[in-house]
Amino acid sequence: MAAVVSLQNVVKSYTRGRQRVEVLHSLNLEVQSGEFLGLMGPSGSGKTTLLNLIGGLDKPDEGQITVAGERLDRLSGSQMAAWRARHVGFVFQFYNLLPVLSAERNVEVPLLLTKLSRAQRKTNVAAALALVGLSDRATHKPTELSGGQQQRVAIARALIADPTLLVCDEPTGDLDRESAEEILQLLTILNQKQGKTIVMVTHDPRAAAYASRLLHMDKGTLARDESRTAA
Amino acid sequence: MKYLPLVWAALRRKPTRTLLTCFSIVTAFFLFGTLQGINVGIDNVLKLTSVSHLIVQSRVNQGAAMPLAHKVQIESIPGVTAVAPFGIVIGTYQQPSNPMVIIGTDFDAMLKISTDLMVTPDQAAAMRRTRNGVIVGVTTMKQYGWKVGDRIPLRGIAPKADGSNDWQFDIVGTYTLQQPDWATRIFANYDFVNEALATGKNQSILFYVGINDPAKSAAIAQAIDDRFANSPNQTNTANEKDSIETTLGQIGDRKLLINGVCIAVLFTLLFLTFNTIAQSVRERTAELAVLKTLGFTDASVQWLVLAEALTLAMVAGALGVALASRVLPWLTSGPTLAAQGIGAQHIPGLVYAAAAAVALVLALISGVIPAWRARQLNIVAALSGR
Numbered sequence: 001m002a003a004v005v006s007l008q009n010v011v012k013s014y015t016r017g018r019q020r021v022e023v024l025h026s027l028n029l030e031v032q033s034g035e036f037l038g039l040m041g042p043s044g045s046g047k048t049t050l051l052n053l054i055g056g057l058d059k060p061d062e063g064q065i066t067v068a069g070e071r072l073d074r075l076s077g078s079q080m081a082a083w084r085a086r087h088v089g090f091v092f093q094f095y096n097l098l099p100v101l102s103a104e105r106n107v108e109v110p111l112l113l114t115k116l117s118r119a120q121r122k123t124n125v126a127a128a129l130a131l132v133g134l135s136d137r138a139t140h141k142p143t144e145l146s147g148g149q150q151q152r153v154a155i156a157r158a159l160i161a162d163p164t165l166l167v168c169d170e171p172t173g174d175l176d177r178e179s180a181e182e183i184l185q186l187l188t189i190l191n192q193k194q195g196k197t198i199v200m201v202t203h204d205p206r207a208a209a210y211a212s213r214l215l216h217m218d219k220g221t222l223a224r225d226e227s228r229t230a231a
Numbered sequence: 232m233k234y235l236p237l238v239w240a241a242l243r244r245k246p247t248r249t250l251l252t253c254f255s256i257v258t259a260f261f262l263f264g265t266l267q268g269i270n271v272g273i274d275n276v277l278k279l280t281s282v283s284h285l286i287v288q289s290r291v292n293q294g295a296a297m298p299l300a301h302k303v304q305i306e307s308i309p310g311v312t313a314v315a316p317f318g319i320v321i322g323t324y325q326q327p328s329n330p331m332v333i334i335g336t337d338f339d340a341m342l343k344i345s346t347d348l349m350v351t352p353d354q355a356a357a358m359r360r361t362r363n364g365v366i367v368g369v370t371t372m373k374q375y376g377w378k379v380g381d382r383i384p385l386r387g388i389a390p391k392a393d394g395s396n397d398w399q400f401d402i403v404g405t406y407t408l409q410q411p412d413w414a415t416r417i418f419a420n421y422d423f424v425n426e427a428l429a430t431g432k433n434q435s436i437l438f439y440v441g442i443n444d445p446a447k448s449a450a451i452a453q454a455i456d457d458r459f460a461n462s463p464n465q466t467n468t469a470n471e472k473d474s475i476e477t478t479l480g481q482i483g484d485r486k487l488l489i490n491g492v493c494i495a496v497l498f499t500l501l502f503l504t505f506n507t508i509a510q511s512v513r514e515r516t517a518e519l520a521v522l523k524t525l526g527f528t529d530a531s532v533q534w535l536v537l538a539e540a541l542t543l544a545m546v547a548g549a550l551g552v553a554l555a556s557r558v559l560p561w562l563t564s565g566p567t568l569a570a571q572g573i574g575a576q577h578i579p580g581l582v583y584a585a586a587a588a589v590a591l592v593l594a595l596i597s598g599v600i601p602a603w604r605a606r607q608l609n610i611v612a613a614l615s616g617r
Contacts, residue, residue, distance in 0.1 A: 109237070
């Protein structure tokens with residue numbers, strides 16, 4: 001398997017007030033194509049920072065990041081935006097749907113950046129909503145959907161542009177157990193049936209159990225790397 | 232166009248706030264359109280008014296009656312070619328709420344004085360033959376759906392000599408002007424009106440005076456006023472243009488006033504629109520960060536915010552000016568103005584273009600800072616609520 005994500009000696013720090021805090025210390029990591037990687041660790045261990053770097057939302061202070069064949073640390077802001085649109089789908093803890101738009105309009109948003117016609121966009125949106133089991137909720141607004149349904153809309157939005165990588169930040173953190181199970185099963189199907197590479201940050205050991213590989217982070221370093229059989 | 236749903240969604244996010252801002256912009260542009268329309272309209276009135284004939288009014292009070300005997304004396308002044316008296320019948324047509332003014336005059340003299348009055352010779356002859364005949368402006372004919380041969384019943388506000396209030400006028404012809412919208416007067420025969428009146432007989436509220444040389448209008452006007460200087464009915468004479476300018480001058484510098492009001496309103500609107508867009512961007516920090524996460528560039532997010540400001544200002548501005556374009560003709564088509572030969576005012580193309588430019592500038596100024604903030608938004612900081 002080829003590495004979809006490759007980090008070499010990545011250093012990242014933030015400035016808090018007058019203090020400079022190094023969050024990631026010379027980190028090395030490879031994620032293979034088709035992996036379902038779980039990232040665990042205590043708060044402040046650098047999980048979300050690592051996820052942001054892999055997803056192209058932030059740049060490292062030092063080191064190299066290659067994702068889907070592109071050196072992200074060399075891209076400009078607009079190049080990075082175009083790269084994200086092509087290669088990464090994001091799923092957030094609090095769904096981050098646009099509240100005034102219907103489910104189908106929310107899913108359509110990433111396609112507005114493509115050259116697809118309106119009819120093609122509509123067809124793709126319908127397929128994505130069918131994939132997450134929400135065809136009958138297409139015209140509903142986020143406030144008219146349950147948390148689990150909103151997260152499924154967010155997953156459909158993340159999938160709509162057929163990205164190389166799905167980046168999920170606590171995707172079940174705001175859901176009840178039943179909805180969380182549904183979302184995790186959906187992610188597993190996407191990983192196993194469609195071969196999507198998934199990187200997921202979670203605090204929940206039950207969610208982590210769905211990952212095929214689990215990385216434990218602590219104080220900005222990789223503390224433990226365990227390959228496992230997914231649940 | 233494909234981004235329109237996003238712009239529309241942003242505006243619908245707080246519908247009450249958007250509606251209130253929209254309402255403010257509509258009101259401001261309604262005022263802008265109406266006031267500038269009036270401004271340009273007055274300029275047009277002045278352009279169309281003539282220096283080639285004089286208007287003689289009472290020195291005591293504009294609109295106060297003068298004796299008809301003045302006519303003969305004015306005609307005797309060198310340089311005067313014709314004099315037409317104005318006797319007025321005020322009444323209502325069909326409904327009490329529909330006032331109408333009929334001007335009793337010497338129509339042949341009017342034709343000599345106002346060379347822009349266009350009437351066919353047949354109809355001018357019919358006016359001479361028909362004592363209760365009237366020549367009606369084409370705009371008024373159209374307004375009431377009248378045609379030549381129709382009879383106009385009028386309920387006068389003052390009783391006639393025979394004790395009744397009912398007048399009957401037969402339409403014998405129509406007149407038009409270079410600007411047909413302003414052909415709004417109804418001319419009757421002075422003698423017919425004068426004989427029927429119970430009070431105010433042999434009087435005129437003004438005299439239209441034709442002169443042979445416009446360059447001598449000031450001297451002739453002075454000669455007329457001098458003629459009546461020792462009379463109990465002194466006169467105030469000026470050419471039509473000067474007369475209107477003097478009247479308008481009494482309310483101050485019209486253009487300065489109107490432009491001042493427009494600037495004050497638009498300046499206030501600038502802050503209001505800026506506040507709406509800025510607040511909207513502040514509230515949508517996370518949403519804008521999500522758009523950037525999904526692949527929208529900094530520049531495209533900036534343009535989305537600017538498009539919001541543009542949509543708001545242009546749509547509401549267009550509504551305001553459209554409303555003004557409906558209301559202004561209605562405001563300026565009353566019977567008093569019609570009797571003065573001033574027809575409905577319409578917003579000229581220049582004001583539409585100015586309104587579009589003002590809306591554009593308003594949107595750009597009020598949207599540029601919020602748009603810049605949206606452009607500078609850091610995704611990671613915004614998503615983590617920092």
